[in-house]
Amino acid sequence: MNWAILELYCGNSGKLGYYNSQELGLARALAQKGINVSIIYPINRQKRMDIQEIEERIVILRVPSFNLGVHSFYNLKFLLERKIEVVQLNSDNQIYAPMVMKFCQKNGILLYNYVGTVYSDSKNAIKKQIMKLISIRNLRYYRKSIVLAKTNAVKKSLGDKRVDNVQIVPVGLDITNINTECSAKKDLKKELGIPENKKVLLFVGRLEHYKRPFAALELLNRLGQDYCLVVIGSGNLKMEFCAKIQSDFKSGRVFYYERIPNSEMYRFYRICDYFVNFNIQEIFGMSILEAMYQKCIVIARRAPGPNEIIENGISGFLCDNDEQMVNIIKNRNENQIGEHAMERVVKCFTWNESADKILQIVNDRLRYKKAVLKV
Numbered sequence: 181m182n183w184a185i186l187e188l189y190c191g192n193s194g195k196l197g198y199y200n201s202q203e204l205g206l207a208r209a210l211a212q213k214g215i216n217v218s219i220i221y222p223i224n225r226q227k228r229m230d231i232q233e234i235e236e237r238i239v240i241l242r243v244p245s246f247n248l249g250v251h252s253f254y255n256l257k258f259l260l261e262r263k264i265e266v267v268q269l270n271s272d273n274q275i276y277a278p279m280v281m282k283f284c285q286k287n288g289i290l291l292y293n294y295v296g297t298v299y300s301d302s303k304n305a306i307k308k309q310i311m312k313l314i315s316i317r318n319l320r321y322y323r324k325s326i327v328l329a330k331t332n333a334v335k336k337s338l339g340d341k342r343v344d345n346v347q348i349v350p351v352g353l354d355i356t357n358i359n360t361e362c363s364a365k366k367d368l369k370k371e372l373g374i375p376e377n378k379k380v381l382l383f384v385g386r387l388e389h390y391k392r393p394f395a396a397l398e399l400l401n402r403l404g405q406d407y408c409l410v411v412i413g414s415g416n417l418k419m420e421f422c423a424k425i426q427s428d429f430k431s432g433r434v435f436y437y438e439r440i441p442n443s444e445m446y447r448f449y450r451i452c453d454y455f456v457n458f459n460i461q462e463i464f465g466m467s468i469l470e471a472m473y474q475k476c477i478v479i480a481r482r483a484p485g486p487n488e489i490i491e492n493g494i495s496g497f498l499c500d501n502d503e504q505m506v507n508i509i510k511n512r513n514e515n516q517i518g519e520h521a522m523e524r525v526v527k528c529f530t531w532n533e534s535a536d537k538i539l540q541i542v543n544d545r546l547r548y549k550k551a552v553l554k555v
Contacts, residue, residue, distance in 0.1 A: 183210060184218045184264045188274040190245065190252040200442055200466050204234070205354030206268075209535035211237035218262060222252035229258065251275045256283045266542055267291040271318060273299070273311050278321045290545060292326035292538075294349070296463045298337040319343055326545060328538065330464055333484035349538055350488065352531030353469040359446045360474065368451045375432055378408040382452035382476070384445075384467040385459070387415035392458035395502055397424060399456065400433065402506045407433075410448060414438045449474035454509055458502070462486055472496065473525045475518030479505050495524040 185203045207217040216237050222245035223230070230242040245254035253276050259267065267284050271277035271293045284291040299308075299315050319341050328349040329335040335346045362368065369376050381403075383396040393411065400409045411421075411434065418438070425434045440448065449455070455471040455478045462468075462483035469489065471478050478496035480486035490496035496517060499505045 181214075181266065182216045182218070182262060182264050183266045183268070184220055184259060184262070185268045185270070186220045186280060187222065187270050188252050188276050188280070189250055189270065189272070190222045190224060190247045191250050200354055200470060202351055202466065203270075204238070205352060205531040206535060206538075207238045208235070208354060208356055209352070209531035210539075211235065212532070213535065213539065218264065222247065222254050224252070248275070253279075256280065259284070259289060260287060264289055268538075269293050271295060271322075272297050273315050273318065275314055277318050281321050281325060290326075290542060292328055292542065293322060294328050294330070295322075295334055295338065296330045296351075298334060298341070326541065328541070331484045331488040333487065334463075347537075347541060349534050349541075350529055351464045351466070351469075352529050352534040353466070353473055353525055354531055355473060355526075357443065358470070358473060359443070362447060362450055365451055368447055372435075372447065372451065374410070374435060374451055375408055378432075379403075379406055379453040380451050381407055381409045382412075382448060382455045382471070383409065383457075384412045384448075384455070384471075385457070386413050387417040387421050389417065390459055390461055391415075392460075393417060393421055394424065395458040396456060397428070397434070399502065399505060399509075400429075403509060405433075408435065409433065410435045410437070410452065412437045412440050412445075412448065445470065446474055449476050452476055454479055456505065457481065457486060459483055465489065468496075469525055469529055472521035475522050477514055477517045478521065479508055481505075489524070489529065491520070491524065495520040 185207060187203065203219045207219055210217050219240045221240060221242050223242045224245055224247040226242065226244040229244065232240040234240055243254045243258065245252040251274055267289055269277060269280055269291055272295060281291055299312060322338065322343045327338065327343060327346045329338060329346050330351050332348060335348055338346050366376060374380060381400060383393060385391040387393050396409055396411065400407055422436060425436060449471050455476040457465060457468055457480035460481045460483050462485040464485035468478055468480060468486060472495065478490060480490060480498060482498050482500060486498055490498055492498040497508050
């Protein structure tokens with residue numbers, strides 16, 4: 181079977197090596213089941229398609245596109261040329277999503293939508309209204325399509341908008357290339373230049389307002405000199421964030437890295453005492469899964485993603501406000517949280533589990549189509 185995973189969002193897609201790619205993780209799980217997978221990334225104004233063979237049965241196609249903000253538009257004829265039979269459309273709030281759905285329906289390609297959010301969380305009133313209109317339009321097409329939601333919160337939002345044909349398939353973690361064996365924590369700290377005598381807070385995420393990176397600095401202040409903070413990420417707030425570090429924090433308290441290769445991230449997870457996430461609109465949280473798999477103690481603000489992943493007080497902590505995060509760390513009630521966190525990921529959030537669910541849904545629909553054609 182030939183399968184395509186279509187990305188319409190044209191932000192930082194297609195950059196392998198610095199994050200745990202959802203598309204590649206699912207592709208690997210499908211490839212292990214004998215499926216040929218093409219991952220499609222749009223590249224603005226590229227002259228010709230670039231084909232990159234990643235592994236056996238997996239290719240990445242970087243297709244020429246026209247981009248409007250984070251929305252891409254591209255010719256879909258290559259789906260026919262590559263004899264694609266099933267399309268996963270990462271649709272969300274994308275303008276082009278209905279056109280893709282119509283193209284696949286016209287050409288007999290089975291399509292399912294994989295949805296992580298229904299409405300935009302933009303603070304810009306005009307942009308938010310535009311995105312709302314796009315979402316309303318997309319919802320009409322969802323009602324006639326196969327729709328998979330990443331979280332219960334997304335399923336509920338879709339149900340509230342009369343999209344009832346929704347099944348939950350959570351995002352998974354690609355554990356095939358994650359290193360879980362490494363030096364002792366003491367030695368790793370020495371290798372990375374992190375003070376051995378301090379507890380380590382770890383923040384991984386884009387330096388954008390919605391991720392609330394400055395809340396990590398405030399948390400460090402509240403906890404005092406026994407703690408240091410490691411921050412990994414970049415974004416529009418980078419210059420302001422770095423200036424804040426230089427003006428308000430002494431050397432040896434905050435360690436900033438713009439980016440770390442994904443193959444090396446395990447070292448930072450292994451040295452951290454607490455992984456913190458402040459985003460109150462977190463759609464899912466791949467870095468949360470990565471941290472839990474490395475037995476980190478995750479402390480997160482309540483949001484759709486963390487609420488789905490973390491069993492509060494068992495495999496991590498969910499907080500209603502930043503003050504609760506301070507109190508949890510100060511009280512240090514950590515009874516086997518790390519062990520339970522890893523167990524939770526292995527049991528519920530690997531791509532192999534999610535691929536099995538998707539395959540069952542797709543095969544059921546294909547069998548139904550064959551039965552209808554026979555009649």
